[in-house]
Amino acid sequence: MKVSEGDQLKKGDIIARIDTLFMSYQREYVQKQQQTARTAGVVSPSVQTEALDVQINALEKEKVRIERLVKEEVLAKSKLDEITTKLDAVKAQKAAALQQVQKQNGGSLGTSSALDAQVAQIDEMIARSTIKAPIEGVILTTYVHQGELTGAGRPLLKMANLNHLILRIYLNPEQLSRIKIGDKVEVYNDMGGNDDRQYEGTITWIGEEAEFTPKNIQTSSMRSTLIYPAKVKVANDGYIKIGQYGKAILPKQDVE
Secondary structure, three states, rough: OOOOOOOOOOOOOEEEEOOOOHHHHHHHHHHHHHHHHHHHHOHHHHHHHHHHHHHHHHHHHHHHHHHHHHHHOOOOOOHHHHHHHHHHHHHHHHHHHHHHHHHHHHHHHHHHHHHHHHHHHHHHHHHHEEEEEEOOEEEEEEEEOOOOOOOOOOOEEEEEEEOEEHHHEEHHHHHHHHOOOEEEEEEEOOOOOOOOEEEEEEEEEEEEOEEEOOOOOOOHOOOOOOOEEEEEEEEEEOOOOOOOOOEEEEOOEOOO
């Protein structure tokens, strides 16, 4: 666990690593199998047929010599047939040897490819064991610490991008009729006294249905009416805090 509460992270920064010791041992074992398969399994065709190539070369030269002697009627034609038969037999032997080597190498290469796939699978599992920041933001809360056990679906921490925060406001029907998504409004954070700071906010969402007034609305005049929720996106200069109350100023009327 490489982070703690309050740390500012960029997207992709490493947050934590799940223990991958067992997977590392698996990877090392498969790699040793790969090395053994590549060293002992693949055979060079030229090495296996070298002796046969020597025989074929000698028989071909002998065949040329006998053909000349048969043409000169020094030797009988049966001698030519005999050397031709021997040459064909050795060539057939070479073809069989090459086929055997190809079959053997094919099996070895297939084994090597399967081991390559296993290594890639283990590498992917190890990569997924590295937890990275999904967004740019600040660590608000950590739920586990280094060395602790955790399970699937259990949160490790809470983080948020504090560069922009959302102020949730509530509108009565009359106020709703005066705004639309994309409109700019004045926003004040509730610092107490005369220390409220002014910001520019943008309406990013307006609820489609009315709802009863939430419990955190303090104005008594709105408690008996149905209102519409909306969201205002505000650029944060560092003074706005999560959960802090704020106020949005519409063109003609305040909404808290």
